[in-house]
Amino acid sequence: MTGDELSGDPFIRVDDVAMDYRVANAPVHALRRVAFTVTAGELICIMGPSGSGKTTLIHILGGLLTPTQGRVVVGGRDISHLTDNEASAYRNSTVGFVFQLFQLMPYYDAIENVALPLIFSGVPAPVRRERAREALTAVGLGHRHSHKSGELSGGEMQRVAIARALVNRPCLILADEPTGNLDRDATRTIMVLLKQINTGSRVTILVVTHNEALSEYAHRTIRIESGELV
Ligand SMILES: Nc1ncnc2c1ncn2[C@@H]1O[C@H](COP(=O)(O)OP(=O)(O)OP(=O)(O)O)[C@@H](O)[C@H]1O
Numbered sequence: 001m002t003g004d005e006l007s008g009d010p011f012i013r014v015d016d017v018a019m020d021y022r023v024a025n026a027p028v029h030a031l032r033r034v035a036f037t038v039t040a041g042e043l044i045c046i047m048g049p050s051g052s053g054k055t056t057l058i059h060i061l062g063g064l065l066t067p068t069q070g071r072v073v074v075g076g077r078d079i080s081h082l083t084d085n086e087a088s089a090y091r092n093s094t095v096g097f098v099f100q101l102f103q104l105m106p107y108y109d110a111i112e113n114v115a116l117p118l119i120f121s122g123v124p125a126p127v128r129r130e131r132a133r134e135a136l137t138a139v140g141l142g143h144r145h146s147h148k149s150g151e152l153s154g155g156e157m158q159r160v161a162i163a164r165a166l167v168n169r170p171c172l173i174l175a176d177e178p179t180g181n182l183d184r185d186a187t188r189t190i191m192v193l194l195k196q197i198n199t200g201s202r203v204t205i206l207v208v209t210h211n212e213a214l215s216e217y218a219h220r221t222i223r224i225e226s227g228e229l230v
């Protein structure tokens with residue numbers, strides 16, 4: 001990333017990206033000719049109506065989907081044609097995901113949930129617990145280590161999920177409606193936290209949201225309608 005910053009290249013470059021899904025042989029044009037760049041360290045809101053292609057775009061940036069057309073470069077690397085193994089290595093090393101429904105493992109406590117990605121990175125168990133503890137403290141949940149998800153509030157579950165997204169020290173966080181299931185106070189807490197992470201460690205963050213008020217936390221808002229940027 002340092003090289004990119006020196007050369008002035010954007011951290012993310014999305015170039016003429018299209019995504020077609022095929023259902024019962026009829027194509028769904030989820031994204032058409034989408035192009036934009038993101039500078040390292042930006043916090044961006046992505047807004048648009050339901051079905052406009054926001055999740056599809058996030059999944060492409062996160063290496064979960066291969067675009068039908070176009071090119072996506074993240075940190076100087078073309079991620080639009082990765083093999084399955086390359087895509088999981090990319091996700092593990094570079095991306096932290098945060099979802100609307102938190103997606104915590106119900107039988108694991110907070111520490112175990114946060115430590116989970118470190119298993120896939122081959123980090124030894126004692127180090128995993130230590131790093132998970134640090135990440136939980138960083139999201140203000142130092143006192144909730146041994147709570148399972150059923151023993152946490154919605155806002156706390158999302159903070160555990162953010163700690164899990166941070167634990168591998170990603171340079172990109174992709175959050176798909178992270179406050180969609182939270183009330184106003186918890187929404188504020190989550191956005192303040194994402195802003196802190198963004199400012200403190202210069203992590204680039206893309207947040208999908210339907211909530212216009214959240215654009216105040218972002219450097220910039222990208223709007224999408226029917227698969228096209230507007
Ligand atoms: N796996 C899939 N197979 C076929 N079509 C899909 C698939 N996933 C999404 N779509 C279609 O692609 C379009 C974009 O979907 P996407 O989930 O990206 O929208 P979204 O903007 O995230 O919507 P929402 O705000 O409701 O989450 C929709 O028309 C949807 O029906």
Ligand SMILES: [Mg+2]
Pocket residue numbers: 054055056176
């Ligand atoms: Mg969506």
